Amino acid sequence: MRIEKLLLRQFKNYREADFEFSSRLNCLLGENGSGKTNLMDAIYFLALTKSAFHSQDPFCIAHDAEYFMLDGTFAEEDRRTAVKCVVHRTQRKAIWADGKLCDKFSEHIGRFPVVLVEPADTDLIREGSEVRRKFFDGVMSQINSGYLVDLLAYNRYLSQRNALLKMAVSSGGYDDAVLGMYDEAMIDLCERLSRQRATFIGQFETVFQKHYHYLSEGREAVAISYETGLLENDFPTRFKLQHQADLQAQRTTLGLHRDDYGFTFDGVPVKKFGSQGQLKSFVLAMRLTQFELMEQLKGVKPILLLDDVFDKLDEKRVKRLLSLVENGFFGQVFISDARPDRSRQILDGLACEKRFIEVKPAS
Structure with missing residues (x-):
């Protein structure tokens, strides 16, 4: 391209x-x-x-x-x-x-x-989970339009459900049936999207390790993990039992928007123990992996x-x-x-x- x-x-x-x-x-x-x-x-x-x-x-x-x-x-x-x-x-x-x-x-x-490499990329390690989710969602959305459509639907339901929770608190009551309708739609999307995230991270990590070793001359063993509770068998039940906790928090406390990704080298968190050079190698290897996987899965160089x-x-x-x-x-x-x-x-x-x-x- x-x-x-x-x-x-x-x-x-x-x-x-x-x-x-x-x-x-x-x-x-x-x-x-x-x-x-x-x-x-x-x-x-x-x-x-x-x-x-x-x-x-x-x-x-x-x-x-x-x-x-x-x-x-x-x-x-x-x-x-x-x-x-x-x-x-x-x-x-x-x-x-x-x-x-x-x-x-x-x-x-x-x-x-398109793949962009920019100075703020180290925020992928330093900042919170939202930055990491945004990165991986962005990569997957360019590769798989179906993933993007489902993710947009999930975010729309999440926004509407959160608005409903806030309204329920201000009005002093809520309709459990209406909240249940959102539960069913979001549970289905959580399970579908989390499976895709897990599969993609398996592909991503293999290519990532190759690029990190190239940049760092193989000094550390690196790993990327997908941290989620959505793939557990009891997730639908736990989600439905969160109504009171969600009302108290005035937001949805379980779901796809709570996932994170773990970055480690030699078994310890990069965020806590990585040097400036290791952080730069890590995020540059992530961008190179993004590039290579997008080429492999789309058949065109970004x-x-x-x-x-x-x-x-x-x-x-x-x-x-x-x-x-x-x-x-x-x-x-x-x-x-x-x-x-x-x-x-x-x-x-x-x-x-x-x-x-x-x-x-x-x-």
């Missing part, structure tokens, strides 16, 4: 800008604040219908504008698809592919696979976005990453850097097609 060209209008700090890209390596050069990360986020948004960095779409609109537009061309071998996205402050987001309006964003997500890697990774890891770029492990790659001389020195020696793109602040 590759993106050949992209027009941005009123997207973050871009008034209007037009770019054409190399099919292999693109290095985005410019001072801090010039818009390198924003350009990567525009590619991410056009592919996945959302920003990698903002939870609300209007945050991506230029501060004094009413809308933004992204217009690009994705290509896989000789097949090209024109994709356009428009977000207004007061209207529903709209996505078109080859002129056809997308009715369900879930049908668009995964058509143009677009790879490497944001600020030269500053955030040490020389050893940069060399190992770039060797994968050079030997064709990746397809189209974007790298951002605020130091043009350094980038040219590092990348000029790579035996692959490349383009250096100057990104300048909006005037």
Whole structure:
């Protein structure tokens, strides 16, 4: 998969800008604040219908504008698809592919696979379970549209059930039958989605161990585990018996949204005992695994976005990453850097097609 060209209008700090890209390596050069990360986020948004960095779409609109537009061309071998996205402050987001309006964003997500490596990736280890669930759900959603549809349904039921619990507390009573209807729907989705999560983590861990050993020269034994109580036989009964606890908490206290993932090396938690180098190797190996599994299961290499890697990774890891770029492990790659001389020195020696793109602040 590759993106050949992209027009941005009123997207973050871009008034209007037009770019054409190399099919292999693109290095985005410019001072801090010039818009390198924003350009990567525009590619991410056009592919996945959302920003990698903002939870609300209007945050991506230029501060004094009413809308933004992204217009690009994705290509896989000789097949090209024109994709356009428009977000207004007061209207529903709209996505078109080859002129056809997308009715369900879930049908668009995964058509143009993208993997983003960015400085905040170590939050996958440092932060709470929600960040880890978001990562794995994002990977699985690009690979399996059915998983995404079920996950969206679960989140919708969860929001409605939580609203019902809060309303019951404020009104002094609740309808047990209505709550039971939500129970049945959510239990079914919990069991189905947790089985898929467990299967996927088995696949993910095998590939992950290979990449971690490559990056760290095999110094530690690493593992990723799926931590859930949803696969136990008594889960449906436990869920239904939680009504009083849920009412007291005013939220659903059991379910898919309580799952977590454990990261260890040599049997101890990476979060507690890992060095900075081990954390960086761990999360980079996770991204490489995401890339490889998406290629295996979708049959196409995702677009790879490497944001600020030269500053955030040490020389050893940069060399190992770039060797994968050079030997064709990746397809189209974007790298951002605020130091043009350094980038040219590092990348000029790579035996692959490349383009250096100057990104300048909006005037």
